[in-house]
Amino acid sequence: MSGFTTTGASVFTDIEAIPKGILFWRSLTHWIGGMGIIVLSLAVLPILGIGGMQLFVAEVPGITPDKLHPRITQTAKRLWGIYVLLTVVLTALLMFGGMNLFDALCHSFGTMATGGFSTKNDSVAGFSPYIQYVIILFMFLAGTNFTLHYFGLKGHFKKVWANEEFRNYTFLILVSSMIIMAALFFTVGLPAEKSFRDALFQVVSIVTTTGFVSSDYLIWPFFAWFMIFLLMFTGGCAGSTGGGIKMVRIMLLFKNSLLELKRLIHPQAIIPVRLNRKSVPQNIIFNVLAFFLIYIIIFAFGSLAMSFLGLEFESAVGATAACIGNIGPGLGIVGPVMNYGLVPDIGKWLLSLLMLLGRLELFTVLILFSPAFWRR
Amino acid sequence: MYPFKFNPIIKVIGILLVIESLFMLTCIPFSIYYGGADLVPIMISAGITLLAGMVLRAAGNKYDPQDIGRREGFLVVSLTWIVISFFGALPFYISGAIPSFTDAYFETMSGFSTTGASILRDIEIVPKGLLFWRSMTHWIGGMGIIVLSIAILPFLGFGGMSLFFAEVPGPEKEKLHPRIAATARSLWGIYALFTAIMIILLLLGGMNLFEAMCHAFGALSSGGFSPKNTSLANYSPYVQYVAIIFMFLAGTNFALHYLMLKGRIRKALSGMEFRAYLLIILIPALVITISLFFERGYRLEHAFRGALFNVVSIVTCTGFANEDYMLWPRYAWFLIFLLMFAGGMAGSTSGGIKTVRHVLLFKNVSIALKRLRHKSAVIPVRLDNKPVSAEIIHNVLAIFFLYILTFGIGSLILTATGLDTISSVGAVASCLGGIGPGLETTGPVANYAHLHFIAKWTLSFVMLLGRLELFTLFIIFHPAFWKR
Numbered sequence: 001m002s003g004f005t006t007t008g009a010s011v012f013t014d015i016e017a018i019p020k021g022i023l024f025w026r027s028l029t030h031w032i033g034g035m036g037i038i039v040l041s042l043a044v045l046p047i048l049g050i051g052g053m054q055l056f057v058a059e060v061p062g063i064t065p066d067k068l069h070p071r072i073t074q075t076a077k078r079l080w081g082i083y084v085l086l087t088v089v090l091t092a093l094l095m096f097g098g099m100n101l102f103d104a105l106c107h108s109f110g111t112m113a114t115g116g117f118s119t120k121n122d123s124v125a126g127f128s129p130y131i132q133y134v135i136i137l138f139m140f141l142a143g144t145n146f147t148l149h150y151f152g153l154k155g156h157f158k159k160v161w162a163n164e165e166f167r168n169y170t171f172l173i174l175v176s177s178m179i180i181m182a183a184l185f186f187t188v189g190l191p192a193e194k195s196f197r198d199a200l201f202q203v204v205s206i207v208t209t210t211g212f213v214s215s216d217y218l219i220w221p222f223f224a225w226f227m228i229f230l231l232m233f234t235g236g237c238a239g240s241t242g243g244g245i246k247m248v249r250i251m252l253l254f255k256n257s258l259l260e261l262k263r264l265i266h267p268q269a270i271i272p273v274r275l276n277r278k279s280v281p282q283n284i285i286f287n288v289l290a291f292f293l294i295y296i297i298i299f300a301f302g303s304l305a306m307s308f309l310g311l312e313f314e315s316a317v318g319a320t321a322a323c324i325g326n327i328g329p330g331l332g333i334v335g336p337v338m339n340y341g342l343v344p345d346i347g348k349w350l351l352s353l354l355m356l357l358g359r360l361e362l363f364t365v366l367i368l369f370s371p372a373f374w375r376r
Numbered sequence: 377m378y379p380f381k382f383n384p385i386i387k388v389i390g391i392l393l394v395i396e397s398l399f400m401l402t403c404i405p406f407s408i409y410y411g412g413a414d415l416v417p418i419m420i421s422a423g424i425t426l427l428a429g430m431v432l433r434a435a436g437n438k439y440d441p442q443d444i445g446r447r448e449g450f451l452v453v454s455l456t457w458i459v460i461s462f463f464g465a466l467p468f469y470i471s472g473a474i475p476s477f478t479d480a481y482f483e484t485m486s487g488f489s490t491t492g493a494s495i496l497r498d499i500e501i502v503p504k505g506l507l508f509w510r511s512m513t514h515w516i517g518g519m520g521i522i523v524l525s526i527a528i529l530p531f532l533g534f535g536g537m538s539l540f541f542a543e544v545p546g547p548e549k550e551k552l553h554p555r556i557a558a559t560a561r562s563l564w565g566i567y568a569l570f571t572a573i574m575i576i577l578l579l580l581g582g583m584n585l586f587e588a589m590c591h592a593f594g595a596l597s598s599g600g601f602s603p604k605n606t607s608l609a610n611y612s613p614y615v616q617y618v619a620i621i622f623m624f625l626a627g628t629n630f631a632l633h634y635l636m637l638k639g640r641i642r643k644a645l646s647g648m649e650f651r652a653y654l655l656i657i658l659i660p661a662l663v664i665t666i667s668l669f670f671e672r673g674y675r676l677e678h679a680f681r682g683a684l685f686n687v688v689s690i691v692t693c694t695g696f697a698n699e700d701y702m703l704w705p706r707y708a709w710f711l712i713f714l715l716m717f718a719g720g721m722a723g724s725t726s727g728g729i730k731t732v733r734h735v736l737l738f739k740n741v742s743i744a745l746k747r748l749r750h751k752s753a754v755i756p757v758r759l760d761n762k763p764v765s766a767e768i769i770h771n772v773l774a775i776f777f778l779y780i781l782t783f784g785i786g787s788l789i790l791t792a793t794g795l796d797t798i799s800s801v802g803a804v805a806s807c808l809g810g811i812g813p814g815l816e817t818t819g820p821v822a823n824y825a826h827l828h829f830i831a832k833w834t835l836s837f838v839m840l841l842g843r844l845e846l847f848t849l850f851i852i853f854h855p856a857f858w859k860r
Binding site for chain 1: 446447450706707710711713714717737740741744766769770771773774776777778780781784787788791792794795796797798800815847850851854856857
């Protein structure tokens with residue numbers, strides 16, 4: 001489940017002792033999961049009208065909300081093409097950096113699907129800086145809306161940059177990395193390049209919900225890893241393979257809060273939320289707010305359940321946040337250099353459910369539990 | 377220039393300062409009775425406050441009730457708490473009982489916002505007159521909150537608050553002035569009545585007058601300052617049960633008390649919010665009772681009392697303690713932590729997100745799921761059989777987001793000052809909800825003294841934010857507020 005949902009939370013204590021064939025399958029589950037997500041987020045979810053997703057794909061050629069069948073295969077094929085292409089390029093670049101084919105393929109799968117299974121016990125910490133930078137770049141790409149890649153390949157770079165979500169995504173990653181880098185540089189005393197690389201790597205890995213690890217962020221200052229924890233909630237762009245709440249929703253939430261203040265000042269005025277210079281319908285904002293609410297509720301109750309199973313505070317909270325956001329490593333005993341092996345069985349099942357909930361954008365699964373769904 | 381008038385704002389704050397100085401004088405009997413070490417500082421502070429109040433009152437002389445509109449309302453409410461806390465901190469600062477001004481301000485803001493977070497390491501060495509003032513800030517804060525929530529917030533069209541008071545005879549949306557005074561007076565009457573009853577019950581339980589008054593002030597305002605280092609832990613079970621009952625009452629909508637006293641008991645108890653409030657208290661209390669009984673081997677009565685006391689104390693955002701919940705099993709204090717976000721009923725003196733908002737949020741979730749299924753159906757959220765407008769639901773959702781966001785960013789700032797994560801998270805959740813004790817090093821047997829001064833100012837701000845329901849304060853920072 002951790003594989004297919006591209007979470008990347010592992011129960012293996014010693015990964016390297018496992019036969020290579022199994023490891024390859026483990027990484028392949030990520031890759032297949034990633035393909036599934038692309039179709040899901042660009043084609044299936046918008047039609048179900050979930051969490052305001054219909055909005056974000058409106059610009060993709062070929063998808064109209066009322067007709068699922070005719071052009072979905074076409075779009076999917078195109079986006080899968082990009083996905084495969086990026087995977088191939090990444091594999092080549094990694095082999096160029098001295099990895100063998102097996103490691104390169106597994107890491108490419110893990111990166112492009114924003115999964116995070118590695119074939120090494122210490123994830124990518126043991127590889128050269130070159131490889132780490134390559135992985136940073138491709139994690140970043142995997143966390144971007146795939147339709148933007150499509151535009152990028154067609155040469156519409158302006159259109160890519162005009163996308164507000166993409167700009168905020170880039171901005172968020174850069175600012176958080178800078179802050180953490182400063183913290184590492186000044187308080188821990190790591191060399192500049194190393195603190196830059198570690199900070200950037202961890203931030204990109206968490207924001208895109210990949211979960212690769214290049215250093216143990218739990219030994220960083222409280223402040224730095226608490227920031228990492230908060231970033232677990234953001235997620236990549238909509239229409240990417242990343243999980244979490246998703247950038248675009250966070251943006252809408254912020255914008256809506258600011259407008260709410262404005263509405264209080266001018267109670268008579270009707271001020272719509274705008275995204276990419278288009279006004280967003282009220283019911284989408286409503287959906288996004290409800291999504292955020294459910295996300296937090298599930299997070300809170302999930303953590304409570306985990307703490308009932310005996311995990312201490314940080315581990316319970318970290319594991320839940322990491323699984324619902326499809327990231328992988330959490331905090332405490334499920335932190336980056338640890339694994340989920342210590343979690344009791346019921347806890348593992350619960351976390352599996354959370355991964356699925358997070359992956360399918362909550363509503364899709366929750367609706368199965370709603371009595372109204374089964375009636376009639 | 378500015379799209380609002382400063383005159384009435386200054387005038388109102390001046391009047392409130394004069395009132396504050398009069399309240400300060402009420403500490404004098406206790407100060408003299410217990411030796412009078414703090415008599416002079418209290419007199420000086422009262423003098424300064426009185427003088428400042430008179431000056432502001434005179435400065436804002438041309439006052440016309442019609443001048444107070446929405447923007448003036450927002451500004452008055454926010455500034456009042458800030459300014460009053462500034463003058464309220466004077467007795468502590470001048471007497472030297474709290475030598476740092478940051479600490480004194482924190483303590484006073486904690487008092488007026490009825491939070492109850494303290495930076496005092498040893499409470500009992502502080503002169504009694506000052507301790508009385510400390511508890512008095514709670515009581516005044518509680519009165520302020522009642523006015524705020526029944527009169528001012530609905531008038532400002534805020535957070536759907538207008539909804540919850542539809543049944544109270546009183547403020548109409550358009551006119552702030554005419555009936556607020558009447559409503560406020562009847563609710564203050566209830567507040568004062570309960571305080572008096574509690575004082576008498578505590579006196580019967582063997583407390584002296586000073587302690588009884590301080591604890592009654594702390595309970596009814598859902599504040600939580602105690603004049604004892606161990607809070608209520610060393611008092612008899614009788615005293616603790618009395619405290620539980622009055623904390624519970626303080627977390628109930630005062631409009632319900634009003635209905636009860638008028639004899640309309642059925643109507644008062646049938647509300648959805650009240651039932652939810654009961655459940656939010658009883659279920660966790662039961663879970664924790666069981667856990668303490670089986671896992672910690674407490675006697676049944678002790679387990680029940682410990683669980684109920686702390687749950688009520690946290691849900692109503694009071695923050696009294698009768699034992700250290702950090703020593704409980706992990707999940708029990710994690711439950712306590714989650715309850716910090718609950719809050720009591722709207723229209724009470726408690727803080728937090730408030731029960732009615734939770735009710736609306738949960739109802740909205742189930743309806744959102746229904747809407748997915750039946751896309752075109754228009755299903756309104758209902759509360760007490762009345763449909764709730766989409767606008768209010770929207771507002772409640774927005775407050776929820778802002779609450780969580782403030783919590784996240786506040787915790788981040790605290791960790792940046794070097795505090796460990798659990799303490800930071802606990803401190804922010806606690807201050808935002810107006811509770812008092814947080815987790816770990818800010819927990820019930822600890823205090824906030826060791827925090828970095830940036831952390832203390834952040835928390836003071838967070839307390840105010842939580843108290844003013846976020847929007848009231850945030851709005852002042854919005855550029856559009858200062859433009860026409």
